[in-house]
Amino acid sequence: MLERVAVPAAPPVRRVTVTALLARHGAVVALAALILLALVATPNFLSMRTLNVNLTQVAGIVIVALGMTLVVATGGIDLSVGSLMAIAGALAPMLFLGRLVPLPAPWVGVALALTVPVLVTGAFGWFNGWLVTRYRIQPIVATLVLLIAGRGIAQVVTNGNLQAFRNPAFQVIGLGRLLGLPVQVWLMAALVLLFAWAMRRTLFGRQILAVGGNERAARLAGVPVSRVKRRVYVISGLCAGVAGLVVIAINSAADANLVGLGMELDAIAAVAVGGTALSGGRARIGGTLVGALVIQMVRYILLALGVPDAAALVAKAGLIIGAVWLQRQGRVA
Amino acid sequence: MLLEMDGIDKAYGGVPALRGASFAVEAGEVHALIGQNGAGKSTLIKVLTGYTRRDAGQVRFRGQDFAPAGPQAAQAAGISTIYQEISLVGQRSITENICLGRETRRFGLLHWRRMHEEAAALLGRFGIQVDVRRTLASYPTAVQQMVAIARAIAFQAALVVMDEPTSSLSDAEVQVLFGVIRQLRAEGVAVVFVSHKLDELYAVCDRVTVLRDGRTVQVSQMDGLPKLELVATMLGRDLSSVARAGATAFGAKRGRHGAALLAVQDLRAGPRVQGVSLDVGQGEVVGVAGLLGAGRTETARALFGADVRDGGRVTLDGRDFAPQGPGDAIRAGIGLCTEDRKAEGIVPELSVRENLTLALLPRLARAGIVDETRQAAVVAQFIKQLDIRCAGAEQPVGQLSGGNQQKVLLARWLCTDPRLLILDEPTRGIDVGAKAEIQALIRALAASGLGVLMISSEIEEIVEGADHAYVLRDGRTVARLTDAGLSEHAVMDAMAHGAHAGLHAPMLDAHA
CATH class of the missing domain: 3.40.50.300 (P-loop containing nucleotide triphosphate hydrolases)
Structure with a gap:
């Protein structure tokens, strides 16, 4: 129908620079380096026990970071995840111990404890999304509300008491094994696959990237921008709830002061190290997994070498700065 | 030197x-x-x-x-x-x-x-x-x-x-x-x-x-x-x-009017749209001319449901049409190519494929899952049909030239098989060659039965490209120009002087 009027462009030649390569795969390179370091510097790294310890600890970060990846891909951020974990962690024991509702049978309590807290944190996530979309509050401010209030809610619900418990049925999600690996690792793997598939194949995944990449254009192309945003915060809330349950199951105790403390930073760091642009429009689920593993390895190595926890925080900050720098290199290249 | x-x-x-x-x-x-x-x-x-x-x-x-x-x-x-x-x-x-x-x-x-x-x-x-x-x-x-x-x-x-x-x-x-x-x-x-x-x-x-x-x-x-x-x-x-070649590449006009598609009476929306009336028939290219700030873009946005409407009556196929958002307009078969490609058109980091099918995606998905085979087929078809020059469907659209970005955006709407396409400055900021291609395409689309509402600041584009044209001034329709009456002089005269004051009521009678 149309005539060509210009000379067609020459076939493009792909030239890949080292920095561009690093920007794409920097997290994988960093992870490999850290594993090598761990092999050399820490004793007994190559054992099933060490593997399980690391996987057990990383599962919570990964689950929260998955939800965070979606939020960040829309150009937002969710600071409330750690506090939402505390809320889920506070509610679950009260449910299976029968403190909130009378239990006709023990399994009812476990069923309630595995579902209700997650739905509650999902609802809090919806509240975050509602603040962001209805009142156009900046996500960092909107989710700050629950970062502060959420932990307060968890403390009020439990009167600030530590809830210690032993409930094997519930604690399967933290202490159970399947084919030699902890149950929560399987849960994490399943969620990673689900999220990766959803980002690639579903309408919702494409719309998340469009909203983060150019919100005005997405709106004019018929993308329900507010709905997409509300949903990512709900998903982030759900993920935080699941992670909260896993953490208290591992510890056999729920302390509203400590569950999920600082998790928002770990999750954001995992997302950033994994190569998801903090400005939105890009989501790397696999990257987030690798990013979380990098953070876990840093934490593990520092712990194994006897470096205090406080110093580990500085290392984490360095990681985020490095990741963001690499991302920028990738943009320019 | x-x-x-x-x-x-x-x-x-x-x-x-x-x-x-x-x-x-x-x-x-x-x-x-x-x-x-x-x-x-x-x-x-x-x-x-x-x-x-x-x-x-x-x-x-x-x-x-x-x-x-x-x-x-x-x-x-x-x-x-x-x-x-x-x-x-x-x-x-x-x-x-x-x-x-x-x-x-x-x-x-x-x-x-x-x-x-x-x-x-x-x-x-x-x-x-x-x-x-x-x-x-x-x-x-x-x-x-x-x-x-x-x-x-x-x-x-x-x-x-x-x-x-x-x-x-x-x-x-x-x-x-x-x-x-x-x-x-x-x-x-x-x-x-x-x-x-x-x-x-x-x-x-x-x-x-x-x-x-x-x-x-x-x-x-x-x-x-x-x-x-x-x-x-x-x-x-x-x-x-x-x-x-002529100054534009629109080619021959149809010179007749198609069945009514869109009718707008006394549309009001915000400070910039204070009484716009216009009609678009099937298979027509209808021009909208006006100086900067005449309310052309705002009219397009109000029709598309992107901005809130304050008053007036809009009918599509004779039925009242009041979209609550762009989604409603798209489902009704309308597409809007915005004036500002970068801010309101492309999603620069996403691929040509994702950009091209952004509006179509809900229809390419079943139970929320995108049918990638159909998506690839649609993208391949439009890359070929509009001669979009890119390294491939996976190239980020931000890397394309302005003319090719515009073609991707046109394709975004064309693949939804619309009945009415609103084009806001479709050839702004793109080179002469791509401009000619897009002008020829607009005419070809109209010939296939699509109604086109074309906003343009280039008078020759309005005069040569439109079957009939409206001139807006300070948010109101001040002239409807057809046939021999559609001349550069008439358009400029209406822009400058507002033609005959209080024209919109009798004008609507004239072709009711």
Whole structure:
């Protein structure tokens, strides 16, 4: 129908620079380096026990970071995840111990404890999304509300008491094994696959990237921008709830002061190290997994070498700065 | 020579944008830089102004090797740039925008009174009287453009680069700008002037450099250079083939009216739309003309459900149509190609595939899962049909030239099989070749039964391309022009004088 009027462009030649390569795969390179370091510097790294310890600890970060990846891909951020974990962690024991509702049978309590807290944190996530979309509050401010209030809610619900418990049925999600690996690792793997598939194949995944990449254009192309945003915060809330349950199951105790403390930073760091642009429009689920593993390895190595926890925080900050720098290199290249 | 660039190479992600381009500017001349989209104009300017680094080649500025580390370094060296998209801070005052980066201080504090005076004096040179304390965003685009120019000049530049400075200015404002350019030339400042409007180049430029496919293909004096030759060089075409073509590529009009599709009566929306009435029939191209601020874009947005409507009646196929958002309009079979591709059209980091199918995606998905086979088929079909030049469906759309981005956006709507397409400045900022393709495409689409509402600032596009046209003025429809009545003179007359006052009531009767 149309005539060509210009000379067609020459076939493009792909030239890949080292920095561009690093920007794409920097997290994988960093992870490999850290594993090598761990092999050399820490004793007994190559054992099933060490593997399980690391996987057990990383599962919570990964689950929260998955939800965070979606939020960040829309150009937002969710600071409330750690506090939402505390809320889920506070509610679950009260449910299976029968403190909130009378239990006709023990399994009812476990069923309630595995579902209700997650739905509650999902609802809090919806509240975050509602603040962001209805009142156009900046996500960092909107989710700050629950970062502060959420932990307060968890403390009020439990009167600030530590809830210690032993409930094997519930604690399967933290202490159970399947084919030699902890149950929560399987849960994490399943969620990673689900999220990766959803980002690639579903309408919702494409719309998340469009909203983060150019919100005005997405709106004019018929993308329900507010709905997409509300949903990512709900998903982030759900993920935080699941992670909260896993953490208290591992510890056999729920302390509203400590569950999920600082998790928002770990999750954001995992997302950033994994190569998801903090400005939105890009989501790397696999990257987030690798990013979380990098953070876990840093934490593990520092712990194994006897470096205090406080110093580990500085290392984490360095990681985020490095990741963001690499991302920028990738943009320019 | 003030500036000499030689053998400049630059590639983006392996795709060459410049291949040994050269460019030379003398002090005190106005030098036109032209070429089709993708010819390398923007890249050459970005290399010059330090936004990007060249892969190879030499640049000498004021007799010295020149390799600016960034835009600020270039600015400090005496090269100021005014970009097509205004790159100022809307929420700050005009003074702050003009003085940003070179604030006057007294006792270590900002000397506000002196800065306000300076800003007002600079704008006064262009005959613009505004309150420099108010925020930039509270002024129309044309004023913002003048502020950008004032800012560039305030830096005591030896070379001012203007990348399509007139694209958002009215004719009177363009004349003011030309006055400023001539004044700069008299002061010995060199001006590089990038524009797609040939008349402007002839009006103000001394010499011209033509780029094509990343190479410099012609450098000559503007005086005595035939327009046709310039166009032919730019397109890389034979002179005779250009001579046969008209000023636009719309081709023959249908000259009859199709069955009613969209009817708008007394539409009101916000301050800019105060009573717009128009009709679009099936298979018609309907033009909407008007000066800047006449309410054309706002009318399009209100029809599409992107802005809230205050009043009036809109019917689609004879039924009341009141979309609550763009989603409703899309489901009803309407598409809107926005004026501002970058801000409201493309999602730059996403691929051609994702951008092209963004509006269609809900229909390509079953139970929320996108059917990638069908998606790939749609994308392949439209890349071929519209001749979208890209490295492949997975190339980020931000890397394409403006004309090809526009084709992707057209395809975004065409693949939804719409009945009505609203095009806001469909050929703005794209090169002559792609422009002709898009104009021919608009006509072909109408011939296939699609109703097209085409907003354009180019009068010949309205006159040659539209079956009938409406002229808006201050948010109201002031003229409906058909057949022989649709002439450049009539359009301009209506823009200027509003034709016959209070026309909309009888006008609607005329073709009811």
